[in-house]
Amino acid sequence: MKKKLLALSLALAFTSTSGILHAEGSISAGKEKAAACVSCHGDNGNSMVSTFPKLAQQHSSYLIKQLQAFKTGTRKNPMMSAIAMGLTDEDMVNIAAYYATQEVSANQLPVLDEDDDEKPATAEGEKKADANSTIDTIIAQGSDLYRNGDLTREVSACIACHGPFGEGNKPAAFPLLKSQHADYLIKTLTDFKSGARSNNPDNMMHMIAKKMTDEEIKAVSYRISMMK
Numbered sequence: 719m720k721k722k723l724l725a726l727s728l729a730l731a732f733t734s735t736s737g738i739l740h741a742e743g744s745i746s747a748g749k750e751k752a753a754a755c756v757s758c759h760g761d762n763g764n765s766m767v768s769t770f771p772k773l774a775q776q777h778s779s780y781l782i783k784q785l786q787a788f789k790t791g792t793r794k795n796p797m798m799s800a801i802a803m804g805l806t807d808e809d810m811v812n813i814a815a816y817y818a819t820q821e822v823s824a825n826q827l828p829v830l831d832e833d834d835d836e837k838p839a840t841a842e843g844e845k846k847a848d849a850n851s852t853i854d855t856i857i858a859q860g861s862d863l864y865r866n867g868d869l870t871r872e873v874s875a876c877i878a879c880h881g882p883f884g885e886g887n888k889p890a891a892f893p894l895l896k897s898q899h900a901d902y903l904i905k906t907l908t909d910f911k912s913g914a915r916s917n918n919p920d921n922m923m924h925m926i927a928k929k930m931t932d933e934e935i936k937a938v939s940y941r942i943s944m945m946k
């Protein structure tokens with residue numbers, strides 16, 4: 719009984735601490751600082767360029783962690799490290815508080831690259847009709863992988879950590895994924911796979927991504943980009 723109560727109070731303490739942490743960041747000061755981010759990450763953190771990640775609605779815990787990583791060099795990106803160098807801990811907390819309160823925008827259905835629909839088609843018309851069903855098929859494959867993983871190859875189901883709606887998990891700093899740009903997702907999953915992005919806790923994402931084929935990375939990225 720004592721143990722149960724302790725667990726409960728710890729859980730409550732955790733929830734209220736994260737509430738306080740969130741309140742600690744000043745949204746208005748964060749918004750001001752975020753003026754320097756607009757050119758790449760867009761108004762309110764909804765970037766227009768598909769290789770620049772959206773930051774809107776992202777958990778403050780995850781945002782702070784990544785900004786620290788760019789600053790210390792454990793996550794490498796020339797553009798971001800230069801920027802993070804100029805931010806204090808307080809700036810990071812404020813900026814994260816600001817982006818966490820913004821709403822992520824939905825994406826358009828991705829357009830497949832030329833080589834994606836180079837399937838053997840008997841007639842031109844058929845090839846065109848095929849392109850639509852191809853994107854549906856790819857998204858269905860991605861959806862299956864997201865929810866069920868691939869047990870035979872030990873690819874963990876993404877849903878376990880990133881949630882049924884791609885909402886992530888704030889206390890654990892598991893990022894929100896929904897409505898992120900597919901191009902960025904493909905790039906960053908490929909970076910996890912190669913080890914170029916290596917600041918993830920216990921190498922979790924590397925262990926998962928290294929077992930995924932490029933096709934699976936693409937499929938799950940398209941799926942996630944369409945989650946609302």
Ligand code: HEC
Nearest residue numbers: 752754755757758769770771781784785795797798801813
């Ligand atoms: C010159 C363009 C540019 C500017 C300006 C810029 N960023 Fe970035 N940012 C990027 C790129 C590119 C990435 C993706 C890096 C990668 O692929 O690993 C990124 C990634 C990030 C990430 C990681 C997102 C994730 O989902 O993991 C955060 C957080 C971030 N930027 C915050 C900021 C903040 C805060 C500012 C302003 C103070 C800022 N950025 C300004 C280009 C920029």
Ligand code: HEC
Nearest residue numbers: 874875876878879892893903906917918919922923926938
């Ligand atoms: C065991 C928990 C766990 C599972 C399962 C998991 N992830 Fe992750 N994922 C994480 C963590 C933790 C991070 C943050 C890594 C960091 O802090 O750098 C992350 C980061 C990511 C990112 C980077 C997001 C960004 O904004 O840059 C993507 C994309 C991603 N995961 C996709 C997936 C996909 C797709 C799957 C399923 C095939 C999956 N994850 C399964 C824990 C998990």
